Structure formats: C-alpha cells, structure tokens
Amino acid sequence: MNLFGLIPSFLFVLLASSVGAADKASLTIQGAKLSVSSADGSLLNSQTLSPPETASPVTLGPTDVFKLAFTVVTSDSKTPVQPHQVFLRFYDPKTDEEGIHPIRVTSAGKAKLELNMAKPPLTLPPTTESPLEVTLLLGSYNYEPASFPLFSLTLPVSQPPPVHPDEASYHPLPSIFHTFRAEEKQPPQVISAVFTLLVLSPWFVLLVLWTQLPLSVPHLFSSEVLPFVVLLGAFEYLLVQYWVSLKLPQVLSYGAILGFLTAATGKRALSSLSKWRLGEKQ
C-alpha cells in the first residue's frame, strides 16, 4: 500500500521538476548563412551554418567583407524572438585576447552582421596569425541561454595591443652578458727568449774577454770596501723588491736607511781608496 502510494508521488516529483526545467524554452538559431566577398563584390566563400556543428574555417583578407545572417528562434516551437543578448565572441586562445561584438536583432528575430575589414570595428580583438574562435552567445530574460561555437576565423594581423613601458619589469628580463675586451696579444715566447739572449749576449763577450784579462781584487774584502759594495748590492735588491712587491713609502723608508749607511760606508771606502792610491804614488 505504502509502496503503491510512493510511486505516483515519485512520478509527480519527476514530472514537476521536468516541467520546472522546461519552464523556459531554450534559444537557437536557424537559417544561418555566412559569406565572404572581396572588395569588388566577387563571392569568395559561402556556407550555411547549422549549430551545434561548426562550419569550416573562414579567412578574411584586409579588404574582404564578411556577412552573417540568421534568425533567433526558440528551440521548441521555432518562433522567432528578440533576445536580450546576441553577442559574437572572438577569442584568441593563444594570446587570451577577446572581443565581444553585439549583433542587432529585429523584433522578428532577424540578425544581420556585416564586417568590412577595410574598416574593422573596434570590438575585434588584436589579432595575430593564429585563428580566432568565434562563438555565438544568446541570452534572454525569458529563455534558457545558449552558446554555439560557430567557426574559426583568421583575420589580417593587427597592431599588437599597447603595452605599458613598465610591464616588462614584471616578468623575467633577458640576461645581459658583458663582452670583455680581448686580452692583449703577447708575441710568442720563443721570440722573447731570443731577444733576451741577444740582450744578454754582451755578458758572454765580457766573460770570454775576462779570461784574457789579469784581474785581481786585493782590496775587495777589506773592511773599508766590502760594506759599501754589499750595501750597493742591497740597494739593487731593494729596487727589485719594489718592482715585485713593495710599496713606495716602504721603499722610501728602507731607501733612506740604506742611503745613509751607503753614503757613510762610501765615504769611508773612497777615502781609504784615495789613501791607498796616494800612498802607492808616493
């Protein structure tokens, strides 16, 4: 009994909900035709549209004229209506650019669109070579809304959208590498070595000649001369150190000490030398 009572009520609920959904009929279009003609009026492309099937892709040249005409009807009784919203949406999925173009519909549901690409409307989005998806949006206060993908449309490439000068700094910027000046070229080391030997060659001549000369240095290791010669050597060593590592103030201070000592020992060495020579002459 309970079970039998339940079934009709269940059916009733189903019926009621389906009635609720069918409360508003949905919108569709019929008799849709599109055509593309060139500037001189010759027909380039003509198709009939039967949504939800999409038409074959459409390409427009810079002077072509595109025409689209259809009638908006209710899906059940096919009575023509004038809905609130009849928009063509041009969308570029690659750049995410979008343009919405409202189509004027008469109270008899007749819609006509003419796009002259010589004077493109401002509602078209900035275009690249990639095709735009064209969708028809139908919305109304009294009927269920509907959207139909119509066709893909390739338009002449337009100016890119304006970009704020600071926009680039909100994305990773291209890397910049510094180009260094080329290292200075050095001549081959062999050539340097040859010329070094050339510079040093007088020493070989001198050494050879020295063997022919009777040389003796009896006073060199005397207490008067040796300190002076050693200090002269030290001066040369200081200059070599200046070249390699020391700084000017250090060189000046060491040089002052050395200079004082060298002057003192030099005076002693030279005076004793003159003494020897004078003594020898006498």
Added chain:
Amino acid sequence: MRLLSLLTTALLVGLSAATSSAGNSVLVVLEPKLSREQFSIFFDGLESKGYDLTFRAPKDEKPVILEDDIPAFSHVIFFAPTTKNFASDITPQSIITLLENRVNVLIALSPSTTPLTSLAAEFSLILPPPNTPLISHFPSRPHPPTTLAITPHNGPNAPILSKNLGPVLFKGISHAYGENPRLVSILKAPKESFASDTESDRGSESIADAVEKGGEGLWAGGSMGVVSGFQTVSGARVTWVGGVDVFGDEFANAEALEGVKSGNEQFSKDVAAWTFQESLVLRIANTSHHLLGENYPRDHYTTKDEIVYSIDIERFDAKTSTWKPYSGITDLQLEYTMLDPHIRTALPPIKGAPGHYSVTFRAPDRHGVFKFVVDYKRKGWTHLHSAIVVPLVPPRHDGYPRFLSSAWPYYAGAISTSIGFVIFSALWLGGDVREKGKGKGKKAE
C-alpha cells in the same frame, strides 16, 4: 619622552599584531544603509584573526582616518558604495595619502556614482557608465541575472585565492583594465557577462547601440574584472571590489548554483588576507657582496674581479605571524648597473640554505660607480628592491701582472745594468791598479 612612548607603543603594536605584517587596526567606514550584521561572517572572521575593528559612518567626524597627515589605522575598509557625501576627512586625496603611508585600503563600489568611483580611474580601472550593473544570463541558476556565480581562475604565479574555491556570488559592476602593470586581477568577469542598464529583452537595441560610433562602449566579456588589486609605489595594497554583497552573509550562506555552495566566505577571507598584507608578502632580510674566496665586503672592487653577491629573502607566514626564509623564487635576477645594467644574471636559490640566493660573476672591464640592483616585481607579490652602490676601479699601478713574457728582454736589460754596475763598482774599488801592469792602471785613471 614622547619619542620613547611612541617607540613602546610601536613595539606593543608590533607584538600584538597577530596576523598581518602591517598592523592590526582596521577602520571600517560602513554606510548607514548597511549594517554590521549583514557582514557578520566577514567581520567576525577578521576579529577572530586578531584584527581590531573600529566602525564609523561616512558622515561621522570621528575617528578621523588621518590625524595631522599621520594615518590612525593600519587598514581601512570602505563599505560605502552608494554614499555620495563623506565627512570632510574622507576625500580621494586623503585616500591617496593613506596609501602613500602604507595603509592598505579595501574599497567596495556599486553602480551609482560616488567620489570613490572617480578615484578608480587613478588606478587604471575603467568603470562602466553609471547605473549599469553586470549581467549574465549564463548559466541558468536560482538567482536573478544581476547576481552572478563566478568560478575563480587563479593565476598560476600569484595564488591570492585559495585552491578549489567554489563559485563566487557577485552583484555589482565590472571594470575594464588599463595597462598599468601594478594592477593584479583577483576575480574576472565571466565571458558571457556584460554591463547593461536594461531590464528586459527589449533592451537589446541599446546594447547594440553602445558599440556604434559615439556609443559609450560595451563592458562585456572575460577580459573585464570585478575584483582587482593594486600595489602602490609605497608598497600599500588597495583592492577594488565591484559590489559590497560579495562579503555579505547572504551570499556566503547561499548556493551559487543548484547544489553547489558558494565560495564567498573563503573568497572574502582571501581578498582581505591579500589586501591586509598577510599573503604574498616578502621582504629582504639581508644583502651582501664580497670577492670570491673572501668573506667580507670591500668598499670597492677592481675590474674583472670575481664578485659574489647574495641576498636573503623572507616571506611572512600569517599562521604564526613570523617571517620565514623563503626559497620559492625561481626567477630572481641581479643587475650590475652603471646607468644601464652591464650584467643581468639569474640569482638562484642555494640548496640547503633556506631563503639564500647567491651568484658569482666577473666584474666588467669598465670602471665607474656600479650598483648591485635586485628589483623583483611580480603581480600580486610584494615588490622587492635593493640597490648597493660600490665603485668599480681600474687596477692600481701595482695591480697589473708583474712578469710578461713579451718584456723579458727589458727585464734582462735592466737586471744586466744593475748587476753590471755592482760588478763595476766592486772591481773599481777592490781592484789594485799598481800591482797589475801599467796598461790597466792607465785605464782606471
């Protein structure tokens, strides 16, 4: 004395700031038409997070938003979308002053024109003509066409909104975006929506008129926004919301679509968290530079030096109200700049050192006053900027290589001369003239 008390209050405020990195005092300018109870979920949520809410009507004289040009609150909410006359202290100019002082502002708009709608243009938001609310007939839902259910599409890089947010119920106006990159879109209008003042199907003519020559244009499609944020130069955040009802209890408790609960409660929390500097807040903890192989900064570097630059970055964690090292930035860049960047290189995070980013590069062979510049700007995130000026000098006189192979003959010549001089001196001083024949003696004399 006054300074001391100021410091202590600043310290106390800093300690008690429970959630926001920018303070917890909030002024809510609520117009008399709206009541606090209408937004109880939103306001109670803020209070439970630790915010200190103060309410005031637009025409009340107190509390003022700016006292002697010093902001009295850390954040200001303007829920006065239809108020045309404010008290004398609330003007577009005073709101700009707030933003300059790093006060964050949340502003709700409505289809009617108010002083705040004229301010929106300053933030590169282009509002539709007055009294044209956003309408969508898609999809069919248990709401009027002016109440939209918007599914949020979160940006991949700036997760202002939580993941898996339900459709957000919205009622109000949309806005078109100018080119300003400081704008960050939080919620965009659905692609089928449009702004219109018509209330029946007969209005379709006037919609078509809008795009004709001389029309005011059509605010339609998915490139429009309904909730948008803006980060000012000072670092403050201002959020523009097309309708105040987004934050209301009614929408928070309603179903967005049949059987789908609205995401408004979480959405308003997320929007407030971003606006009040809780989420996506970064700061630079430390920057340093040194020569490769050293660990102290130099006051100048030499051309062609190998320089190490490193930076530590922290992110604010609203759950614990602390700053934590953040290594999540993958596209940080360092510029070595003298007028123009001479070097721009990636500054990658270092594995094993949280929040530490470092790079080694060779200084260019051009001397001058160079800067290490890190300028990280990404939509939705706090902008980071650091510039350290360190001169780059050419090598000193003793900074060049000492022994070049091409100069060997010169070294040999100079050293020969030196050695020759010492040998000559030794011979002349130590040699004996008389002992060794007359020829040599003559020479020496």
